[in-house]
Amino acid sequence: MRALSDVELLRQEAAWLRDVARRTRVYARAFPDLGDDERRRIQAAVFHAWIRTRFPLNLQFVTNYAATVITAVGMAAASTVAGLTGAVFAADSNGSAGAPWWLFPLAVWAAVCVGALYAARHDVELVVSLFDRLGRTGTAWRLRNPQLAYWFVPATLLATVVVGAVASWLAVATALTVGPGGRLTAAAAGLFGLLLGAQANQWIASVERVLNRRYRQPxxxxxxxxxxxxxxxxxxxxxxxxxxxxxxxxxxxxxxxxxxxxxxxxxxxxxxxxxxxxxxxxxxxxxxxxxxxxxxxxxxxxxxxxxxxxxxxxxxxxxxxxxxxxxxxxxxxxxLEHGATEPPASKAARLLRRTAPSLTLVAFAVVIPLLPGVDGATGGGVRVLLLMTAALALTPAGDSASGSVRSALERSLFPKGAS
Missing domain, CATH: 1.20.120 (Four Helix Bundle (Hemerythrin (Met), subunit A))
Structure with a gap:
């Protein structure tokens, strides 16, 4: 099975060049006060810069596939670590008796699949519309002429749907048989998984940028x-x-x-x-x-x-x-005419702005379980929720700290309502 045939690669390369030429013509209209020759000069400069910075189509396919696999492995590892962390906290909680240790990694995995499918909802729509246009004849032709570019995305989405459905069913069925502390910890693990899965596209894009820079032709x-x-x-x-x-x-x-x-x-x-x-x-x-x-x-x-x-x-x-x-x-x-009027922010200031929400969440994770009236089961679940959210807040798509703290306080002060 190949990524794409030579003929298909050439066809898509030509289509890309036509699309870039069309876009640069549209972009040049942003300079209506310039003459035609000047606009054509700008258009040519942007067109050539675009071609020079572009990566070959086959490299784009390979880096996207590699980034998807690396992201899947990384999320599986993060889900396992988070789930095992939740199992450790649940083991110390009296309200989590009877909860198997594998429930919490499974809850994270199921939620990651659901979050990833939500993040890739537009890809799902494109795949469904593609096969609807192809019909039975086009689909059968692709089956007889297998190419990795034809089936990688549909197969990945289908595997995510199957794994997510099975893991969700098993996690929910198991969580209903355990105590309130185990359910709360499993819910916190599931929230972490949802937030993690929702960032799948950002993870893939980040890995792609790293791979593209690595294999760029200087x-x-x-x-x-x-x-x-x-x-x-x-x-x-x-x-x-x-x-x-x-x-x-x-x-x-x-x-x-x-x-x-x-x-x-x-x-x-x-x-x-x-x-x-x-x-x-x-x-x-x-x-x-x-x-x-x-x-x-x-x-x-x-x-x-x-x-x-x-x-x-x-x-x-x-x-x-x-x-x-x-x-x-x-x-x-x-x-750079106005570049010196406002100095760029220092690395320390940018780092402080980036880590402030996470540090706030960690502080609440330490303080909330120590508040009067917070039992061990609820405090352990709150700690898991806040520590996991603090880790996610360090990523570009991190969740808001205020919403998580408010939710954690409600669960701590009203454990019966949370369960």
Whole structure:
């Protein structure tokens, strides 16, 4: 079984090139004040940068499959550790008598499958609509001509559905036969699994980025190609949504594009490849430069979020256009014209902002079980819930700390209602 046949690869590569050419034409419309020749120059620069930064289609398939497998293994390991941790807490609780140790890992596994299916709901819809269009004849042809790209995603989703259904049935049936302490701990483990599974797409994307950087061809792309493409995409989204500048959904789209531009601005891998590990000063200078670029993009994100009038929105749009033109012209002085007015946040400040919710949850995990009136069973379940949520809060899609603390307090103060 192959990833894709040579003919299919060429066909999809050609389709991708046509799609990129179409998109760059649309993106160039974000510069209506420029002449046709200038717009074509910008379009060509973005098109070539896009091609240089792109990974071959076969590599994209391989990294996606590898990232999916690595994510599945990582989530299975995390589920096992979390479930065994819940089993340890349940063993110390009088209300968990009769709860088998495997109930808690099983509850996490079942919830992870449910959360992953929710995160991949759009993929499920695409797979169902694909086979609906193919019909029996097209499906039979794919069975006779098996290729990994045809069956990897459907097989993965089907396996997730089967494992999730079986594990959920067994976990629920077993939890109904144990004490209230065991059910509460199993519910906390299930909540952890739901939150973990809901981040499946983020995990896969993170692993894909790591693999893509690992196998990137250094001689192809130029240092700021990725930033040019992402900033052009954000500028186009900002321009084409000008008539709905106040719409939160449109602002969310623009901010998502700017978030991709922040990631591209922070990438200083080219400097790392040009220097050795002993050239600390050069690498520090590169990090500072790219941190400044990222902060400039974040400033546009904050400005577009707080735009109160169309004029303020147009100011942000004009600034984005200037940034694209500066990148196309290679004019770094114009690009960093306002870069020194607001220094980027230090690593310590960013780390504190990132870990503050988790530290808060850990503090509550220590204090709540010690409160008067909290029995051992309830306190153990609360501790498991908060510690697991604290671990998830360190991830990009971490849950809100306030909601988890409020839920934990309710269960601690009203154990009968929680059970």
């Amino acid at each position: 001689h192809r792309s130029r240092p700021l190609d990725s930033l040019l493409v992402e900033l052009m995409t954000a500028t186009s989204a900002c321009f084409h949504g000008r008539s709905r500048w106040w719409d939160p959904r449109h602002v969310a789209v623009v901010r998502a594009r700017l978030a991709e531009a922040v990631v591209a601005a922070q990438d200083h891998g080219d400097t790392r490849r040009r220097t050795s590990i002993t050239e600390v000063a050069s690498r520090r200078q590169a990090r500072q430069f790219h941190a400044t670029l990222a902060e400039l993009v974040r400033r546009h994100d904050r400005a577009i979020t707080h735009a109160r009038t169309a004029r303020e929105y147009d100011t942000v749009l004009a600034s984005l256009r200037s940034g694209v033109l500066a990148l196309v012209d290679g004019d770094l002085d114009a690009l």
